[in-house]
Amino acid sequence: MFKKFWLDTILGTIFILLLMLGFSRLTYFKIFDVLDPIGDAFADMETTDIVFSQIRQAPTAEEDIVLVNIGTENRAGIAYMISIINQFNPKVVGVDTFFKNPKDSIGDQLLEEAFASVENLILVSKLENTDEDDQFDSLGLSHSRFNQHAQTAFANFITGASTQEDLKNCRTFAPREMVNGKMEYALSVKLAMEFAPEKAEKFLKRGNDVEIINYKGNVFDYGATKFGTTYFALDVQDVYNQNFVPDLIEGKIVIFCFLGNYLGDRQALEDKYFTPLNAKYTGKAHADMFGGVVHANALSMILNENYIDSMSDNWSYFWAFFLLYLNVTAFCYIYKVVPKWYDGLTKLIQLLEALALFSMVVYVFNFYDYKLEFNLAIIAILLSGDLLEIYFGVIKNLFTKEGRRELTKLKKL
Known part of the structure; x- marks a missing residue:
């Protein structure tokens, strides 16, 4: 028995x-x-989403990262914004958009001159085309006349979306990828390497191929996420009119990126993702965070050393x-x-x-x-x-x- x-x-x-x-x-x-x-x-929900969207208390605002909305500005406008910000001595400037082909001679010239004046400039790249071993074999870059003045770092996120129509849920990112024998780092990691190299080195020593993003918050978003204005953001007119104090920029990390046609624009869908901070964590209807802010959250995690293990x-x-x-x-x-x-x-x-x-x-x-x-x-x-x-x-x-x-x-x- x-x-x-x-x-x-x-x-x-x-x-x-x-x-x-x-x-x-x-x-x-x-x-x-x-x-x-x-x-x-x-x-598209995970148990831990409940922690981010319902349980955790709002963290303190991030002081070392400033986001600048490029909106619908042309290259001449972006060049002017970069020139203004650069006057106030940021530690490193990241630009989360591509300038792949020449457009107009004046705008291209102004943009190239603006890039050349920035001491630590990082332009985004894009990991493209996987080979038989599922490794990326090429990089999408901005035009060489712009790229020559900058380091590059990839902007790709891990979303699980295979088409443009699929929901882009962003919980994780790859810190680095090998492309044709050369190491390419994620934008957040590259920015950290320039701002606080010892913290970036500590993060990379973890040796993880994929890291979970410990989300801290968003820019002004009309309640799209639980944690609202954690990152200070400047809109186009704020930069043009220099509607900020110099201390906001000096010695800081500045990320130029698309944050909608204006700050708080909830209709814009370009470069926007669903994150665990989404106020509606089941049956999500609206993406809640722009790509530049996702990069900022990953960067905050590295700088604050509050990683997530699994x-x-x-x-x-x-x-x-x-x-x-x-x-x-x-x-x-x-x-x-x-x-x-x-x-x-x-x-x-x-x-x-x-x-x-x-x-x-x-x-x-x-x-x-x-x-x-x-x-x-x-x-x-x-x-x-x-x-x-x-x-x-x-x-x-x-x-x-x-x-x-x-x-x-x-x-x-």
Whole structure:
């Protein structure tokens, strides 16, 4: 009897694992998508989004980063804005837009002269074309007459979007990528290398191919995100009229980027992303953050050294298997000792376990900036009770004479 009990726990666990693997393959091929309108609303949500959008308290404003909106200005206008800002001695200037082809001789000349006057200038590049090993094999750059006065850093984010119509959820970024034998750094990392090289070096020593962005806030956004004006931003007219104090710029990081036709423009969709700070964290309708502000958040994380660590896949698999086997053992005992209580007790245990794991993920992420990967474990727990009942009620009976005999009687009936 004792050996039979443990054999059931092992076989029951294997059966559940095989079914979970089968379900995962069906989900991979999107067979059930047409039947899952509710799931679509939660598909782009993670548990940790609740921490960012609902639980965390607003952090202090970022003092070392200033964003400048280029709006719809032409090259001559952008050149004039850069020249004004450069008078106040910023430590490093980043420009998050491309100037790929010549347009007009006067505007191009003014822009080139403005770039040449900036001591530490970084222009964005774009990682393009992956090869057979899924490595980027080329860089998209601005025209050489502009690029010659600057270092470059890529602006790509990891969004999971394969087309322009897909939702662009931005939670992570790659700190660096090798392109044709040359190391190219992310814009946020490159800016940090110029502003605080020791902090950038510490960040890069983590050696992660992908980093989770520890979001700090947004520019003025009319409530699109929970944390509003964390980053000070200047609009076009603010720069033209020099509507700022010199201390705002001197020795700081200045990022020129598109922040809408005007600050607070919620209709503009160009270079805009969904982030965990989105005030509406399920069934999101409106992207909440411009790309330049995403770069600023990643940069803040590096400068403040408040990185986010996460559980490895191996540990995630271990805890999923361990908790599944623990549940199967407990449920086997309940099935054999108090079968009438099986449905009620198993559902109650599953509910309490799932709530406990969910709460643990939220608590640890909120207070320790560590992301526990318990999604697979929670799924295994929620499936274990019903799937184990299928194992006892169907699979096991198929391998007994008595079970097969009852099926035969059913056919005769």
